[in-house]
Amino acid sequence: MLQFLPAPVLGAISFMLYLINTILWATPIVVFGLVKALLPITPVQKGLSKILHFFAGSWVTCNSGILALTRKVNWQVTGIDNPMLKTNDWFLVISNHQSWTDILVLQHVLNRKIPFLKFFLKQELIKVPVLGLAWWALDFPFMKRYSKSYLAKHPEMKGKDKETTKKACEKFRHMPISVMNFVEGTRFTPAKKQRQNSPYQNLLKPKSGGISFVLDALGDQIQNIVDVTVHYSTKNNSFWDFCCGRIPTIKVDVKVIQRPADLVGDYETDKAYRTQFQGWLNSIWQAKDQQLSQLQK
Helix, strand or coil: CCCCHHHHHHHHHHHHHHHHHHHHHHHHHHHHHHHHCCCHHHHHHHHHHHHHHHHHHHHHHHHHHHHHHHHHCCEEEEEECCCCCCCCEEEEECCCCCCCCCHHCCCCCCCCCCCCEEEEEHHHHHCCCHHHHHHHHCCCCCCCCCHHHHHHHHCHCCCCCCHHHHHHHHHHCCEEEEEEEECCCCCHHHHHHHHHCCCCCCCCCCCCHHHHHHHHHHHHHEEEEEEEEECCEEEEECCHHHHHHCCEEEEEEEEEEEECCCCCCCCCCHHHHHHHHHHHHHHHHHHHHHHHHHCHH
């Protein structure tokens, strides 16, 4: 335990350890990813995907080891022993989003409980040094979002996000995977909440289009949805605060929701289905908001 060190020193050591660990595991991930791209033979690609997922899981395990070495966190995790969580099935994972710390927390809690988490990322993130190539090698979907004003000027781009989602999900059909989506679309801040006029106290409005595309693309392969609620004991919960050991308690609640039979449809063209889907997600978000208010007390 290095918790006795001054916060800035602890933060610098933690950050360097995470960086070194990332480079150590990202290197073989990128190398094997390039080999996989050069050998478009299905059996070979399946075998290489298993190796890549092993590397990725080991990367997360080592991050958890760094966490245990550098700080003492009071983890309060509920629902993680649910027997429906397994590594040989497909899952859609949704969660509230507050900072980059969320990613480490979700990976730490769900690692080896369900298949490796794959996030839908903004296209610009492929340019992030080291990580961008590692995410590409692990088949993370890179999405290009278009504003309503842009689509009004370029109607030919409408539906491209759905097309990209379906193309990405085709790769996920051949082996169990967990598709992770922060449905708020961005990190929560009081200012963003005010701009959105969000009806929730602790959350932004959920965006349902992305996860509806995933459920549509993967069909019956996703039978269960993992709903995760993350709460930090401090308002300052940035990745730097996390590295410095300034977040003493992290509460994580994991719920498994069976996918309703009628939760697959054409989100873009079927207005009745779209309204139904939004209502379903809003009910989950309302319950999450109430839970976060209770956790704050």
